[in-house]
Amino acid sequence: MATNATKPQSRAKGLETAGRVRKAALKRFAGAGYAAVSMREIATDVGVRPGALYNHFPTKQDILKDLMLSHMTDLLRAWDAAVFAQDTDPLECFVRFHIRYHLERADEVFISYMELRNLEPENFAVIEAERRRYEAILTDILEKGAASGRYAVEDARVATRAIIAMLTGIPTWYREGGHLSEQQIEDLYLNMVRKAVAPIAINSQRETG
Amino acid sequence: MATNATKPQSRAKGLETAGRVRKAALKRFAGAGYAAVSMREIATDVGVRPGALYNHFPTKQDILKDLMLSHMTDLLRAWDAAVFAQDTDPLECFVRFHIRYHLERADEVFISYMELRNLEPENFAVIEAERRRYEAILTDILEKGAASGRYAVEDARVATRAIIAMLTGIPTWYREGGHLSEQQIEDLYLNMVRKAVAPIAINSQRETG
Amino acid sequence: MATNATKPQSRAKGLETAGRVRKAALKRFAGAGYAAVSMREIATDVGVRPGALYNHFPTKQDILKDLMLSHMTDLLRAWDAAVFAQDTDPLECFVRFHIRYHLERADEVFISYMELRNLEPENFAVIEAERRRYEAILTDILEKGAASGRYAVEDARVATRAIIAMLTGIPTWYREGGHLSEQQIEDLYLNMVRKAVAPIAINSQRETG
Amino acid sequence: MATNATKPQSRAKGLETAGRVRKAALKRFAGAGYAAVSMREIATDVGVRPGALYNHFPTKQDILKDLMLSHMTDLLRAWDAAVFAQDTDPLECFVRFHIRYHLERADEVFISYMELRNLEPENFAVIEAERRRYEAILTDILEKGAASGRYAVEDARVATRAIIAMLTGIPTWYREGGHLSEQQIEDLYLNMVRKAVAPIAINSQRETG
DNA sequence: TATGAATGAGGGTTCATTCAT
DNA sequence: TATGAATGAACCCTCATTCAT
Numbered sequence: 001m002a003t004n005a006t007k008p009q010s011r012a013k014g015l016e017t018a019g020r021v022r023k024a025a026l027k028r029f030a031g032a033g034y035a036a037v038s039m040r041e042i043a044t045d046v047g048v049r050p051g052a053l054y055n056h057f058p059t060k061q062d063i064l065k066d067l068m069l070s071h072m073t074d075l076l077r078a079w080d081a082a083v084f085a086q087d088t089d090p091l092e093c094f095v096r097f098h099i100r101y102h103l104e105r106a107d108e109v110f111i112s113y114m115e116l117r118n119l120e121p122e123n124f125a126v127i128e129a130e131r132r133r134y135e136a137i138l139t140d141i142l143e144k145g146a147a148s149g150r151y152a153v154e155d156a157r158v159a160t161r162a163i164i165a166m167l168t169g170i171p172t173w174y175r176e177g178g179h180l181s182e183q184q185i186e187d188l189y190l191n192m193v194r195k196a197v198a199p200i201a202i203n204s205q206r207e208t209g
Numbered sequence: 210m211a212t213n214a215t216k217p218q219s220r221a222k223g224l225e226t227a228g229r230v231r232k233a234a235l236k237r238f239a240g241a242g243y244a245a246v247s248m249r250e251i252a253t254d255v256g257v258r259p260g261a262l263y264n265h266f267p268t269k270q271d272i273l274k275d276l277m278l279s280h281m282t283d284l285l286r287a288w289d290a291a292v293f294a295q296d297t298d299p300l301e302c303f304v305r306f307h308i309r310y311h312l313e314r315a316d317e318v319f320i321s322y323m324e325l326r327n328l329e330p331e332n333f334a335v336i337e338a339e340r341r342r343y344e345a346i347l348t349d350i351l352e353k354g355a356a357s358g359r360y361a362v363e364d365a366r367v368a369t370r371a372i373i374a375m376l377t378g379i380p381t382w383y384r385e386g387g388h389l390s391e392q393q394i395e396d397l398y399l400n401m402v403r404k405a406v407a408p409i410a411i412n413s414q415r416e417t418g
Numbered sequence: 419m420a421t422n423a424t425k426p427q428s429r430a431k432g433l434e435t436a437g438r439v440r441k442a443a444l445k446r447f448a449g450a451g452y453a454a455v456s457m458r459e460i461a462t463d464v465g466v467r468p469g470a471l472y473n474h475f476p477t478k479q480d481i482l483k484d485l486m487l488s489h490m491t492d493l494l495r496a497w498d499a500a501v502f503a504q505d506t507d508p509l510e511c512f513v514r515f516h517i518r519y520h521l522e523r524a525d526e527v528f529i530s531y532m533e534l535r536n537l538e539p540e541n542f543a544v545i546e547a548e549r550r551r552y553e554a555i556l557t558d559i560l561e562k563g564a565a566s567g568r569y570a571v572e573d574a575r576v577a578t579r580a581i582i583a584m585l586t587g588i589p590t591w592y593r594e595g596g597h598l599s600e601q602q603i604e605d606l607y608l609n610m611v612r613k614a615v616a617p618i619a620i621n622s623q624r625e626t627g
Numbered sequence: 628m629a630t631n632a633t634k635p636q637s638r639a640k641g642l643e644t645a646g647r648v649r650k651a652a653l654k655r656f657a658g659a660g661y662a663a664v665s666m667r668e669i670a671t672d673v674g675v676r677p678g679a680l681y682n683h684f685p686t687k688q689d690i691l692k693d694l695m696l697s698h699m700t701d702l703l704r705a706w707d708a709a710v711f712a713q714d715t716d717p718l719e720c721f722v723r724f725h726i727r728y729h730l731e732r733a734d735e736v737f738i739s740y741m742e743l744r745n746l747e748p749e750n751f752a753v754i755e756a757e758r759r760r761y762e763a764i765l766t767d768i769l770e771k772g773a774a775s776g777r778y779a780v781e782d783a784r785v786a787t788r789a790i791i792a793m794l795t796g797i798p799t800w801y802r803e804g805g806h807l808s809e810q811q812i813e814d815l816y817l818n819m820v821r822k823a824v825a826p827i828a829i830n831s832q833r834e835t836g
Numbered sequence: 837t838a839t840g841a842a843t844g845a846g847g848g849t850t851c852a853t854t855c856a857t
Numbered sequence: 858t859a860t861g862a863a864t865g866a867a868c869c870c871t872c873a874t875t876c877a878t
Contacts (some may be wrong), residue, residue: 017837031326032326033326035244035245038871039874048837051838051875055838060874117242155389158398159397159401162378162398163375165375165377165378168374169371170370180367189367193405194411195406195409196402196404196405200404202400202403220860223861226862247848257862257863259848260863261863261864264863265862269848269849451745454662454745457853468852470858477853536660573807576816577819579800580796583793583796584789584792587788609781610789612829640840640841666869667867667869675843676843677870678842678843678872681869681870682840682842686869686870687869
């Protein structure tokens with residue numbers, strides 16, 4: 001870009017290195033877990049000596065925090081930016097969005113759920129707040145739907161957790177090229193979610209017996 | 210006890226120490242993650258010097274494998290031993306069993322899902338096989354129910370994963386003494402699961418518009 | 419033996435175990451070096467737990483000392499017991515005896531030369547005294563032969579060391595079934611030794627030019 | 628120095644540290660044996676913390692390999708560089724060279740013979756190849772001398788081993804300031820070696836009786 | 837911005853040895 | 858005599874991080 005042309009090359013190189021650090025750390029953390037990954041490994045992936053990492057991130061913990069926080073903000077921003085046909089069911093929007101976004105970012109999703117405990121308390125609080133904001137989106141949809149009679153959920157917070165757990169589990173087993181396309185996955189899960197919150201009565205075994 | 214009278218005390222002491230190692234490791238692994246826990250910490254918890262741990266487990270990895278494998282075998286055995294009223298819906302049996310069992314054993318469940326990647330390949334294969342056996346129970350219930358028309362699931366394997374992910378997420382947020390009793394949790398989730406696999410049609414937004 | 423018949427079996431078993439410990443330690447020390455061998459390895463070879471070794475030898479060091487000391491005393495006793503044709507050259511006797519004895523006991527010889535430094539000072543002094551006694555045998559032969567004019571050695575102590583170093587090196591490369599028989603080795607070395615101490619003049623290069 | 632002026636100081640410091648590691652390890656390995664020396668001891672000698680050693684040598688084994696390999700290559704290079712009066716007997720050249728070189732480097736020689744078994748197989752093969760190259764020098768001298776009738780050796784390979792064992796034993800007992808000068812040692816051994824391979828007949832005891 | 841050297845702490849594991857049984 | 862459990866010290870090595878260059 002023209003705006004970059006006048007910047008010293010080292011700045012640009014540094015930004016690029018920071019990006020490579022993020023990328024390498026993401027892959028490693030997702031694969032082996034934060035605690036099992038060493039700064040040396042990340043440095044090797046980046047093609048740099050360990051000491052150089054500290055020009056870009058003050059500590060290893062900061063790399064983790066950076067990855068998790070930017071995942072959450074990207075996620076929320078992506079939801080805000082997502083556009084659906086005007087008359088689409090909000091629940092359908094959310095389910096399809098969640099599945100798509102998470103399937104495309106398996107590594108980020110994975111560390112966001114697995115490495116929470118490796119965040120120092122301060123960082124944990126920040127991430128958790130973002131996560132609650134995201135969950136609130138679904139809770140809100142469910143509550144509004146329940147109020148309108150479209151959905152039947154006894155406890156929207158519990159239903160939110162149930163649905164998100166169900167959806168977020170997909171990337172742990174879904175593989176591209178498997179016997180189901182991403183579209184089919186979306187449809188299958190959407191159907192299950194809809195039924196799960198649908199205002200229908202299920203007769204228990206005892207009652208039918 | 211009379212049955213212990215003839216055994217040398219050292220043997221009994223050893224068994225007890227091994228048990229304490231398991232217990233301490235379980236708590237630590239669940240709390241901080243396998244990679245972040247040191248043998249020294251476990252030894253301190255047990256009240257023993259680090260070297261003594263190696264009288265009971267050849268490596269740290271073996272402690273993890275022991276915990277994960279015994280969790281899976283206990284789980285399967287518990288299912289086999291579980292007795293329900295004869296005419297109870299099998300799906301209800303499974304859901305209630307799963308929730309109860311997992312809520313009582315939050316630590317075991319947690320490490321069983323979190324530490325899979327820290328298992329050496331050989332051990333991973335063993336655990337995975339057990340896990341698949343457990344999932345097969347639910348898949349079987351769903352397939353039989355679908356065949357009889359009681360349930361409508363397009364893909365029993367996918368539905369199995371969806372349901373188990375949903376249920377297994379409970380211990381991550383459920384706390385005793387919260388605003389929901391365990392019984393209420395069971396009922397709420399059972400209802401959602403039943404509806405999710407019920408043979409009903411959901412009208413999409415577009416169709417109703 | 420009749421005298422053993424009345425002894426408790428445990429005594430006999432203990433003696434047998436001690437012998438197995440010696441044998442296992444000898445093989446291990448020769449193969450890997452005293453410092454690199456653990457009591458656990460020896461115990462495993464013997465088919466016993468590590469603690470049991472201490473019923474037979476008070477420390478690891480004592481096993482080494484036992485092996486080295488008994489090797490030296492056996493060697494000296496064997497020399498005393500060796501019988502040669504009355505008119506055989508004493509140097510030939512010594513050379514043939516040394517080669518034979520050492521080729522038959524490669525492990526003992528090896529550790530006797532390699533593990534000297536791992537002996538605690540007290541034990542070292544004992545072994546060294548025995549070694550000097552053995553070397554004195556050859557020195558004496560050389561000195562007597564020099565006095566009688568049969569040999570020409572300028573310094574019998576130096577010649578002793580030279581010859582013993584030469585002979586003791588054999589087991590490091592000699593393998594049974596190689597292209598030379600033990601008998602041929604003996605003859606070759608005896609010839610070299612004899613010539614080396616023979617009362618002959620060697621013309622230097624310059625003088626012959 | 629002008630040549631160093633452009634090098635960063637840290638690089639120079641590192642090279643110096645590596646040299647100090649080599650020196651300390653050499654002394655320690657020679658004194659107590661590879662297996663009995665700890666990295667902590669070496670670090671203490673060098674004046675550095677144990678971890679710093681790993682900036683210069685990847686493992687303890689690599690220090691040993693470095694010492695043994697450089698000893699062998701130095702030895703071979705020194706032989707190539709050694710210059711003797713043109714008409715000097717090659718055997719004399721070799722004997723004098725070997726004694727001088729080995730007396731000046733008692734520690735290197737010692738570990739080169741004692742620590743062979745502590746080399747991992749791969750490293751062992753490398754060192755052994757160098758050793759054979761060195762022995763081949765003497766074998767060649769003996770074979771050429773035998774062909775010309777100057778020497779009588781029945782088996783040049785065996786004679787090589789005998790002579791080298793004899794000469795290499797010197798540093799184990801020779802002490803500067805003893806009753807023999809290095810020059811006298813050379814002369815004494817040279818004389819013995821020459822006679823040992825001289826084309827003379829020795830009458831056996833029986834034949835003279 | 838990147839390097840190579842160094843630190844100080846700590847990692848998993850093994851050691852020779854002791855001791856009650 | 859042999860065992861299994863335990864000790865206390867030490868092992869080699871790796872860690873995240875610092876810093877002069």
